Amino acid sequence: MATASLAATPRSATGKGAARSLRRDGQVPAVIYGHAREPQSLAINTRELERLLGRISAENTVIELTLDGRTARTLIREIQRHPFKRSIIHVDFQELVAGEKVTVNVPIVVIGTAAGVREGGILDQIMRELSVEVDPANIPSRIEADVSELTIGHSIHVRDLSVPGGVTVLDDEDATVLVVSAPKTVVETVEAPEAEVVTAEPEVIRKAKTDEEEEEK
Numbered sequence: 001m002a003t004a005s006l007a008a009t010p011r012s013a014t015g016k017g018a019a020r021s022l023r024r025d026g027q028v029p030a031v032i033y034g035h036a037r038e039p040q041s042l043a044i045n046t047r048e049l050e051r052l053l054g055r056i057s058a059e060n061t062v063i064e065l066t067l068d069g070r071t072a073r074t075l076i077r078e079i080q081r082h083p084f085k086r087s088i089i090h091v092d093f094q095e096l097v098a099g100e101k102v103t104v105n106v107p108i109v110v111i112g113t114a115a116g117v118r119e120g121g122i123l124d125q126i127m128r129e130l131s132v133e134v135d136p137a138n139i140p141s142r143i144e145a146d147v148s149e150l151t152i153g154h155s156i157h158v159r160d161l162s163v164p165g166g167v168t169v170l171d172d173e174d175a176t177v178l179v180v181s182a183p184k185t186v187v188e189t190v191e192a193p194e195a196e197v198v199t200a201e202p203e204v205i206r207k208a209k210t211d212e213e214e215e216e217k
Contacts, residue, residue: 001062002056002060002062002141004062005064007044007048008065012041023087023089027045028091029041030043031093034074034096035100058076059075060106061076061141063093076091076093078092079092105129106130107143110145111145114151115149121182126178130171134167150178154179155176157173157177158171
């Protein structure tokens with residue numbers, strides 16, 4: 001299970017105006033919610049948040065959020081970004097409760113080189129994440145897919161993946177994760193050379209003139 005730490009400050013002012021003011025001051029509006037607690041508005045330092053997101057997988061990393069002198073174990077559930085600037089404008093945190101399972105997406109990581117690729121095939125990764133239900137204490141940081149024995153025309157499905165104990169896979173077990181396809185054949189069209197057009201000189205056929213015709217001239 002991957003973990004990271006982040007500091008947050010409670011805020012009382014809410015609404016669009018208060019949110020814009022926070023962003024001008026270098027902070028991101030946020031909220032924390034969870035089992036048996038009322039949603040609470042927060043403010044987080046923008047630089048610290050961006051630095052954190054640059055080095056973790058936000059979907060499955062437990063964030064130990066320091067707030068009011070105590071630490072809450074949380075998951076980031078939503079990150080809202082400006083449509084053009086891509087700057088963070090709001091973050092939602094879900095507080096985790098021991099023994100209460102959560103649903104997260106875990107990245108699928110390819111291990112090895114497929115036998116089919118060594119033969120000229122093409123490896124195509126259809127699924128890059130696996131949706132699972134798991135206790136927060138046992139969230140895997142990754143699910144590995146070993147493709148070493150995968151030959152051309154064969155696939156790895158969700159049911160073929162090895163997942164840790166206590167992890168329940170929510171995706172369809174028949175869904176294709178990886179497949180090695182045959183290389184595409186490039187058909188080169190060769191144009192036939194143009195037939196040489198030979199223009200024949202007209203053949204002049206003359207009837208042999210008789211002596212009488214010669215005399216009439």
